Amino acid sequence: MSLLSVRNMKTDIGQYAVLHDVSFEVPEGGVFVLLGRNGAGKTTTLRSIIGLWKPSPGSVTFRGEDITALHTADIARKGIAYVPENMGIFGTLTVDENLILATRNGRFDAARLARIHDLFPALAQFRDKQAWSLSGGQKQMLSIARAMIEPRELILIDEPTKGLAPSIVDAMADAFREIAQTTTILLVEQNFAFARALGRDMAVIDDGRVAHAGSMDDFAADTALQDRLLSLSV
Amino acid sequence: MTALTTTLGRAGGVNLLPLAVALIAFVLIGAPSSWVTLTVAGLAMGMMLFLMASGLSLVFGLMDVLNFGHSAFVSFGAFVSASVLAGLGGWLAADSWALNALALAASYLAAILFGLIAGWFFETVIIRPVYRDHLRQILITIGAMIVAEQTILAFWGGTPYSVGRPAFLEGSWIIGDVSIEIYRAFAFALGVAVFVMLYLVLNRTRIGLLIRAGVEDREMVEALGFRVDRLFIGVFMLGSALAALGGAMWAGYETLITPHMGADLMIVVFIVVIIGGLGSIEGTLLGALLVGLMSNYVGFLAPKLALASNMILMVAILLWRPNGLRPAVK
Numbered sequence: 001m002s003l004l005s006v007r008n009m010k011t012d013i014g015q016y017a018v019l020h021d022v023s024f025e026v027p028e029g030g031v032f033v034l035l036g037r038n039g040a041g042k043t044t045t046l047r048s049i050i051g052l053w054k055p056s057p058g059s060v061t062f063r064g065e066d067i068t069a070l071h072t073a074d075i076a077r078k079g080i081a082y083v084p085e086n087m088g089i090f091g092t093l094t095v096d097e098n099l100i101l102a103t104r105n106g107r108f109d110a111a112r113l114a115r116i117h118d119l120f121p122a123l124a125q126f127r128d129k130q131a132w133s134l135s136g137g138q139k140q141m142l143s144i145a146r147a148m149i150e151p152r153e154l155i156l157i158d159e160p161t162k163g164l165a166p167s168i169v170d171a172m173a174d175a176f177r178e179i180a181q182t183t184t185i186l187l188v189e190q191n192f193a194f195a196r197a198l199g200r201d202m203a204v205i206d207d208g209r210v211a212h213a214g215s216m217d218d219f220a221a222d223t224a225l226q227d228r229l230l231s232l233s234v
Numbered sequence: 235m236t237a238l239t240t241t242l243g244r245a246g247g248v249n250l251l252p253l254a255v256a257l258i259a260f261v262l263i264g265a266p267s268s269w270v271t272l273t274v275a276g277l278a279m280g281m282m283l284f285l286m287a288s289g290l291s292l293v294f295g296l297m298d299v300l301n302f303g304h305s306a307f308v309s310f311g312a313f314v315s316a317s318v319l320a321g322l323g324g325w326l327a328a329d330s331w332a333l334n335a336l337a338l339a340a341s342y343l344a345a346i347l348f349g350l351i352a353g354w355f356f357e358t359v360i361i362r363p364v365y366r367d368h369l370r371q372i373l374i375t376i377g378a379m380i381v382a383e384q385t386i387l388a389f390w391g392g393t394p395y396s397v398g399r400p401a402f403l404e405g406s407w408i409i410g411d412v413s414i415e416i417y418r419a420f421a422f423a424l425g426v427a428v429f430v431m432l433y434l435v436l437n438r439t440r441i442g443l444l445i446r447a448g449v450e451d452r453e454m455v456e457a458l459g460f461r462v463d464r465l466f467i468g469v470f471m472l473g474s475a476l477a478a479l480g481g482a483m484w485a486g487y488e489t490l491i492t493p494h495m496g497a498d499l500m501i502v503v504f505i506v507v508i509i510g511g512l513g514s515i516e517g518t519l520l521g522a523l524l525v526g527l528m529s530n531y532v533g534f535l536a537p538k539l540a541l542a543s544n545m546i547l548m549v550a551i552l553l554w555r556p557n558g559l560r561p562a563v564k
């Protein structure tokens with residue numbers, strides 16, 4: 001049984017029909033990649049899973065339980081973390097306050113915090129700084145750190161490499177590999193090299209529909225398919 | 235110029251504005267004794283405006299809710315506390331400092347309790363159905379304000395209602411040729427105490443952390459697993475209680491109150507919230523002190539400009555800082 005099942009999801013934003021029919025299965029463990037052109041509906045898909053948009057019709061099932069109608073906070077408490085495209089950092093709060101908010105009872109687990117500080121040393125260095133003063137890469141690290149400050153079962157991550165320098169992207173790939181040993185990652189990416197290096201299974205969304213799903217290896221080998229589904233010149 | 239800006243920034247930046255206004259007024263007014271009287275009046279008025287405005291600012295910051303009915307809590311707070319004082323007239327007139335103080339405390343507690351309960355009712359029945367719909371929020375909360383005003387009219391009548399004051403708050407302290415009204419000093423001190431409490435809750439507790447985060451990005455707080463809507467009821471009740479307390483203190487300040495006092499004050503309260511920057515109580519305090527001081531100085535220097543001065547202040551500040559002096563979001 002897969003960890004997360006999205007079935008026939010149709011999501012409207014206001015009067016716009018954004019997702020028409022999205023279905024895919026995320027197996028437990030590793031990195032599942034969601035690809036697709038700009039405006040294809042990837043962000044809307046993640047927001048529909050975490051309950052910030054409500055699909056109708058359609059369903060989201062997590063560990064066999066239908067979570068479609070739950071409140072976002074209750075979905076999160078099932079063990080799903082969300083790292084949004086805009087990172088969702090609280091700028092007036094300090095780095096540590098951002099992290100402590102992501103804990104359920106307001107206390108750090110020392111071992112986990114140490115692991116995060118190992119992965120992202122800047123978060124240790126600037127613990128008491130207000131988060132708005134961090135660089136873009138540091139903010140992205142903080143946003144990811146929030147998703148790993150306590151054990152979660154599934155992390156939804158929306159385009160984490162957007163606008164980041166190559167050296168930071170490499171560090172992030174290492175971090176994701178480590179996270180993926182214990183937690184399933186549903187990763188939305190435009191950076192195909194990054195996605196390919198991490199992903200095992202994948203799906204492509206195009207114009208609000210799943211246009212292809214399969215293994216990353218097969219997709220990487222099929223350049224004609226990549227051109228058809230991802231290139232801008234269509 | 236940059237050096238000056240940095241020095242000013244280190245010394246407190248926009249927080250120094252009330253001080254600057256007070257200094258300029260000192261030069262313009264000339265007579266130190268008048269200046270002291272006006273400054274104390276301005277600070278007292280500022281702290282009472284702060285109580286009325288802080289809830290409005292947090293409610294908008296947290297849930298994007300525009301509540302034009304907020305003035306109802308101010309008016310009701312005033313009338314509820316005035317009635318309690320009238321009922322406890324014996325204590326108020328007694329020749330005992332303790333009984334006087336008890337009557338006053340009871341009247342404030344009644345206003346606060348009323349604010350909490352009415353705030354809960356207002357949020358659940360009137361606000362909740364119109365989350366995320368500003369136009370309907372404006373219409374329904376203005377409607378609620380009119381209903382509230384008519385209810386006060388029905389219970390207390392339209393003639394100005396006189397408010398009792400305990401003997402120990404009557405009169406003035408005279409220091410040289412300077413006279414300071416005791417009630418004003420008291421209102422200022424009580425306002426400061428409430429601000430400090432509110433500040434500590436927001437900055438030293440987990441609930442406060444959630445509120446500050448929610449003001450910045452409600453969806454993200456929810457995605458971290460917290461029901462902001464449930465938090466919001468608590469904030470709404472607290473804001474209503476503070477407005478009621480502000481109304482109660484204002485009643486003692488004016489000593490004569492009418493059912494539309496809340497509505498009259500609300501324009502000024504909105505100016506305070508807008509000047510301060512939505513969602514931040516530090517900003518609200520700053521805006522309230524500025525408006526309180528300006529109102530009193532201008533009322534003395536150029537009485538005809540008194541009303542317009544707050545509008546001018548707001549426009550000037552918004553031209554300089556479109557999000558207000560200290561908005562909650564960076």
Ligand SMILES: Nc1ncnc2c1ncn2[C@@H]1O[C@H](COP(=O)(O)OP(=O)(O)O)[C@@H](O)[C@H]1O
Binds near residue numbers: 014018040
């Ligand atoms: N809040 C919104 N209001 C209206 N349309 C939106 C909104 N968010 C996204 N859309 C539209 O939905 C489509 C999919 O958007 P999105 O899910 O953000 O795509 P992606 O993340 O794949 O780039 C786009 O055409 C976008 O313009």
Ligand SMILES: [Mg+2]
Binds near residue numbers: 043085
């Ligand atoms: Mg997107």
